[in-house]
Amino acid sequence: MxxxxxxxxxxxxxxxxxxxxxxxxxxxxxxxxxxxxxxxVSVLIKTFLVRSFYIPSESMSDTLVQNDRIIVNQLAPDLMHLQHGDVVVFKDPGNWLTPTPPVEQNAFAAAVDWTLALVGLSAPDSNDHLIKRVIGLPGDHVVCCNELGQLSVNDVPLDEPYVSLPDGSTDVSKDDFDVTVPADSLWVMGDNRYNSKDSRYQQDTPSRGFVPLEDVVGRALLISWPISRWTWLDNAPDTFRGVEQGAASE
Structure with a gap:
């Protein structure tokens, strides 16, 4: 039995x-x-450490081109200080972006996008954010252009190898400006200087062209996709060498 x-x-x-x-x-x-x-773990990483964004425009060309995907370090600026030359992602400070209608998706595509966004592999809100390069930090005096067509920060003229200009143009900005960055704010510009609606062209908005630090999502670390464009994004330290000393001497 x-x-x-x-x-x-x-x-x-x-x-x-x-x-x-x-x-x-x-x-x-x-x-x-x-x-x-x-x-x-993925949700925690996406919420507090890093997340992915895609590039919706050519305003940062040739550093970043449309449809590049980037990894953003969200510890900056709260736990890691931003520096001159950093490429940052930030929320619209107010009226920088033209409102766009939501993209229609079928239920399956929307569910997949939501799931990928939850773990930081998709960025359905990329069109609600902007990405530019930090040119001026709080207290900086930013002026353009000098007789050589250069931009200067704290009286230090900059040699900007990352800037993309139209053929025949020598000035790094089509329009002149002279600003002092207020506390807890940034002055940002696109690398594609003649095709970027950056701080220069937002001076009649509520933020007066400056980006509050509280609106910064994080610093772009690398291009993650496509693989052929994989590269780290640096802050061009040679370009801004001496700028801090210039700021300290004022």
Whole structure:
């Protein structure tokens, strides 16, 4: 007579005398646990550390081109100070962007996009953000252009190798300006200087062309897609060498 309490080859008896799962059931449980842990970790990373954005325009060309995907470090500026030359993503400070209607998606595509956005692999809100290069930090005096067509920060003229200009143009800005950056704000410009609606052209908005630090989402670290354009994004330290000393001497 078979004893019904004897465990099968896919079970073992636990301390309470009840059968314990083994084999495929245990494997399935482990997979679910690992998936949940990975999902939670991904959400935490996306919320507090890094996230992905795509580039919707050519305003940062040739550094960034349309449809590039970038990884953004969200620890800046709260836990990591921003520096001259950093490429930053920020929320619209007010009336910089023209309102656009939401993109219509079928239910499946919307669900996939929502899931990828949850873990930071998609950026459906990229069109609600801007990306530019930090030219002026709080207290900086930013002027353009000198007799050589250069921009200067704290009386230090800049040699900007990342700037894209139309053929025949030598001035790094089509329009002159002279501003002093207020506290807790930035002056930002696109690398595609003749095709960027940046701080220069937002001086009649509520922010007067400056970006409040509280609106900064983070600093762009690298181009993650397409693979052929994978590269780290630096802040052109040679360009801004000496600018801090200029600011300190004022």
């Amino acid at each position: 078979t004893d019904s309490t004897v465990p099968t080859d896919t079970e073992s008896v636990g301390r309470n005398g009840k059968p314990r799962l083994r084999g495929w059931k245990l494997f399935l449980r482990d997979v679910v646990v690992i998936f949940v842990i990975a999902l939670v």
